[in-house]
Amino acid sequence: MFQTSVIEISKSALKQNISFIKQFLYDGVKFSSVVKGNAYGHGIEIFVPLAEDVGVKHFSVFSADEALRVKNICKASTQLMIMGYIDNEELKWAIENEIEFYVFDIDRLQAALLAAKKINKKAKVHVELETGMNRTGFESLTLKNAVKIIKQNKEFISFEGVCTHYAGAESIANYVRVQSQIKKFHRQKKSIEAEGIKPKLYHTACSAASITYPKTQMDMVRIGILQYGYWPTRETFIQYIHKNSEPNEPLQRVLSWKSKVMNVKEIKTGEFIGYGTTYLAQSDKKIATVPVGYSHGFSRSLSNVGRVLIHGQRVSVIGIVNMSLMTIDVTGIDNVQKGDEVVMIGRQDDLEISVASFSELSSQVNYETLTRLPMNIPRKVVD
Numbered sequence: 549m550f551q552t553s554v555i556e557i558s559k560s561a562l563k564q565n566i567s568f569i570k571q572f573l574y575d576g577v578k579f580s581s582v583v584k585g586n587a588y589g590h591g592i593e594i595f596v597p598l599a600e601d602v603g604v605k606h607f608s609v610f611s612a613d614e615a616l617r618v619k620n621i622c623k624a625s626t627q628l629m630i631m632g633y634i635d636n637e638e639l640k641w642a643i644e645n646e647i648e649f650y651v652f653d654i655d656r657l658q659a660a661l662l663a664a665k666k667i668n669k670k671a672k673v674h675v676e677l678e679t680g681m682n683r684t685g686f687e688s689l690t691l692k693n694a695v696k697i698i699k700q701n702k703e704f705i706s707f708e709g710v711c712t713h714y715a716g717a718e719s720i721a722n723y724v725r726v727q728s729q730i731k732k733f734h735r736q737k738k739s740i741e742a743e744g745i746k747p748k749l750y751h752t753a754c755s756a757a758s759i760t761y762p763k764t765q766m767d768m769v770r771i772g773i774l775q776y777g778y779w780p781t782r783e784t785f786i787q788y789i790h791k792n793s794e795p796n797e798p799l800q801r802v803l804s805w806k807s808k809v810m811n812v813k814e815i816k817t818g819e820f821i822g823y824g825t826t827y828l829a830q831s832d833k834k835i836a837t838v839p840v841g842y843s844h845g846f847s848r849s850l851s852n853v854g855r856v857l858i859h860g861q862r863v864s865v866i867g868i869v870n871m872s873l874m875t876i877d878v879t880g881i882d883n884v885q886k887g888d889e890v891v892m893i894g895r896q897d898d899l900e901i902s903v904a905s906f907s908e909l910s911s912q913v914n915y916e917t918l919t920r921l922p923m924n925i926p927r928k929v930v931d
Contacts, residue, residue, distance in 0.1 A: 551925070551926050552807060552839035552840060552844065552872075553805060553806060553807035553839070553840050553844060553892070553925055554805075554806055554807075554925065554926050554927075554928060555589075555590075555591070555803060555804070555805050555806075555921065555925050555926065555927045555928075556803070556804040556805075556806065556894070556927075556928055556929075556930045557590055557591070557594050557595065557598065557802055557803060557927055557928065557929050557930065558800070558801070558802050558803075558804070558929075558930055558931055559598055559601070559602070559929055559930070559931055560800075560931045561777055561800035561801060561802045562595075562598055562599065562602055562775065562776075562777075562802050563602045564798075564799075564800045565774065565775050565776070565777050565799055565800060565802065566579075566599070566602050566603065566604065566775060568774075568798045568799060569758075569771055569774055569775060572758070572759065572762075573758065573765060573769060574762070574765050576767075577765045577766070577767065577768065577769055578606060578749065578751075578767060578768035578769070579604065579605075579606065579768070579769060579771060580606040580607065580608045580629065580751075580768055580769065580770045580771065581599050581604045581606065581607050581608070581771060581772075581775060582607075582608045582609075582631075582754075582770050582771060582772035582775075583595060583596060583599075583607050583608070583609055583614070583618065584608070584609050584610035584611075584614060584631070584632075584772070585610070585915070585918070585919035586614075586919065586921075586923055587776075588772060588773065588776050588915065588918045588919055589803065589917075589918035589919045589920070589921040590776060590802060590803055590918070590927065591923070591927035592614065592617045592618060592621075593617065593621055593927075594927040594928075594929060596618055596621055596622055596626075597621060597622075598929060599775075600622065600623055600626060605625070605626055605627060606626070606627040606628075606629070606768075607622065607626065607627070607628050607629070608628075608629045608630075608631050608770050609628070609629070609630055609631065610630070610631055610632040610633065611630065611632055611633040611634065612630060612633065612634040612635065612638045612641075612642065614630075615628055615630050615634075615642070615647055619645060619647065627648065628647045628648065629647070629648040629649065629650075629674065630642065630647060630648070630649040630650065631650050631770070632650065632684075634649055634656075636655070636656065636659040636663075639656075639659055639660050639663040639671070640663040640666065640667060642671075643660070643663055643664055643667060643669050643670070643671045643672075644667060644669065646672060647672070648672040648673070648674060648708050648709075649671075649672070649673065649674065650673075650674050650675075650676045650684075650711070651673045651674070651675055651676065651694070652675075652676040652678075652684040652685045652686060653684075653686070653690070654690060654693055654694060654697075657673065657694055657697055657698075658697070660673060660705070661697065661701055661704055661705060664704040664705065665704055670703070670704055670705060670706040671704065671705050671706065672706045672708045673698070673705055673706070673707065673708060673709075674708050674709035674710070674711050674747075674749075674751075675691075675694060675695075675698075675707075675709070675710050675711070675740075675747070676711050676712060676713075677691065677710065677711070677712045677732075677733060677736050678712075679712045679728075679729040679730075679732040679733045679736070680715055680725060680728055680729040680732060681712070681713050681714070681715045681729070682715075683713075685712060688736065688739070691736060691739070691740070692739075695739075695740055695743050695745065696743075698745060699743060699744070699745050707745060707746075707747045707748065708747060708748050708749060709747045709748060709749040709750065709751055709767075709768070710736075710737060710740060710747045710749075710750050710751075711750070711751045711752060712729065712733050712752050713752070713754065714726050714729055714730075714752065714753075714754065714756075714757050714761075714764070715729065717753075717754065717756040717757035717760050717761060717764075717780075718756035718760070718780035718781040718783065718784050719781060719783055720783065720787075726757075726761065730752075730761070730763075730764060733752060737750065748767075749766075749767040749768050750766040750767050750768075751766055751767055751768035751769065751770060752764050752766060753765050753766065753769045753770065754769075754770055754771070754772065754780075755771050755772055755773050755774040755775075755780050755784075756780040756781070756784050757769075758771065758774075759774075759784060759787070759788055760784060760787060773914065773915060774799065775802075776801075776802045776803065776918070777799045777800050777801040777802045777803075778799070778801070778903060778914045778918075779799070801894070801902070801903070803893065803894070803903075803918070804891065804893060804894025804895065804930075805891070805892045805893040805894060805921065805925075806889055806890065806891050806892070806894065807838050807839060807840045807889075807890045807892065808838070808839075808886075808887050808888060808889060808890060809836045809837070809838060809858070809884060809885065809886050809887060809888045809890060810836075810837050810838065810839045810873070810886065811836065811837045811886060812834065812835070812836045812837075812878070812884055812885065812886060813834075813835060814832065814833070814834055814835075815829050815832065815833040815834070815835055816829065816832055817829055817830065817831050817832055821833070821835065821866055821867040821875055822866070822867025822868045822870070822875055823867070823868040823870070824868060826851065826852055826867060826868055827852055827866045827867040827868075831879075832879075833866075833877060833879050834877075834878050834879045834880075834881075834884070835866065835875050835876065835877060835878065835879075836858070836875070836876050836878045836884055836888075836890075837873050837874070837875055837876075838856070838873060838874050838875075838876060838890050839872065839873050840872075840873065840874060840890075840892060841869055841870045841871045841872040841873050841874055842869055842870070842871055843871045843872055843922075844872070844921075844922060844925065845917075845920045845921040845922055845925070846869060846874060846892060847869070847920075848868070848869045850865055850869055850874075851865065851867065851868045851869045852864075852865065852866060852867065852868075853865070854869070854874070855901060856876055856890050856891060856892055856901065857890070857891040857894075857895075857896040857897075857899055857900075857901055858876065858878060858881065858884065858888060858889070858890050858891070858896075859878075859881050859882075859883075859884065859888065860896055860897030860898065860899060861881060861899070862899055862901070863876050863877050863878055863881070864876065864877045865877075876890070903917055903918060
């Protein structure tokens with residue numbers, strides 16, 4: 549097969565995670581599956597149909613190109629929302645396809661109105677509020693103009709939602725800032741309703757906020773990292789376990805990443821391994837090469853510190869991680885042969901290489917490690 553590694557996506561794990569998430573959501577709260585960043589590295593084309601099979605009916609993406617990929621493979625009844633970038637020239641396409649999208653400045657709102665009038669179809673807009681994240685969103689003054697435009701053009705604008713995003717709900721260190729955002733959102737919410745209009749949905753909560761600040765769940769939540777089987781931070785996990793007296797890990801990892809041994813050889817004491825002189829064999833070694841390197845998402849910073857699983861044992865990456873391969877120390881492991889399975893992320897027998905441990909060794913967060921997995925690595929559904 550034309551591949552050096554494969555990513556496996558577990559349907560049973562996803563089903564478990566979605567079930568867990570829905571247990572802590574209030575009754576009636578709508579669930580939106582966030583699939584930006586190629587579904588956090590899991591693969592949009594693989595993940596979206598899988599999520600639909602376990603009951604997901606609404607997806608959120610960052611940009612129009614991601615929306616196009618979802619639209620090409622989702623069910624006709626599935627709802628789709630763009631939370632970030634869409635060029636004004638792409639608004640006509642979004643409106644024609646009934647794709648919802650954020651508006652966070654007057655220019656986009658006016659462009660959406662113009663496009664809607666041209667094709668005589670309503671633009672489905674979510675008004676994003678600036679509450680303290682200081683990225684995108686209407687300030688109080690510009691919000692008045694936006695509300696006026698929406699109110700005067702109800703035949704061309706479907707007022708789908710009002711939203712914001714919290715600046716660090718995954719850490720108690722940001723508690724004061726997040727509380728300030730919550731208060732500001734509710735003030736702006738009242739000012740909108742005072743003008744005599746109201747959206748279909750209010751939504752502000754991501755994975756972390758949904759757990760840590762349950763009252764922010766409102767009408768809909770936008771869940772990303774949790775559905776893939778990872779906690780936003782260890783702090784979020786500890787807080788949930790403590791609050792709910794939950795003895796076991798309720799999440800299951802959806803993604804595993806595997807490759808195979810491409811070569812095995814013996815190295816004598818005193819020989820350097822790989823590029824440069826970063827690893828000197830202090831004793832006779834048996835090494836195996838694996839056709840995965842930093843071009844595949846296995847960070848060069850994992851040189852001489854990374855770990856993988858082979859024959860049910862955790863072994864070290866030795867020498868410099870190359871563009872297309874790495875070397876692992878299999879000294880003392882019997883019968884290692886070409887073609888043997890190597891696990892970079894996931895479980896083998898009783899051991900696991902978690903994304904968290906993988907990320908910490910490479911100074912990355914879970915989100916970064918996952919989304920850096922190249923799109924051309926084949927993904928396949930298991931169980």
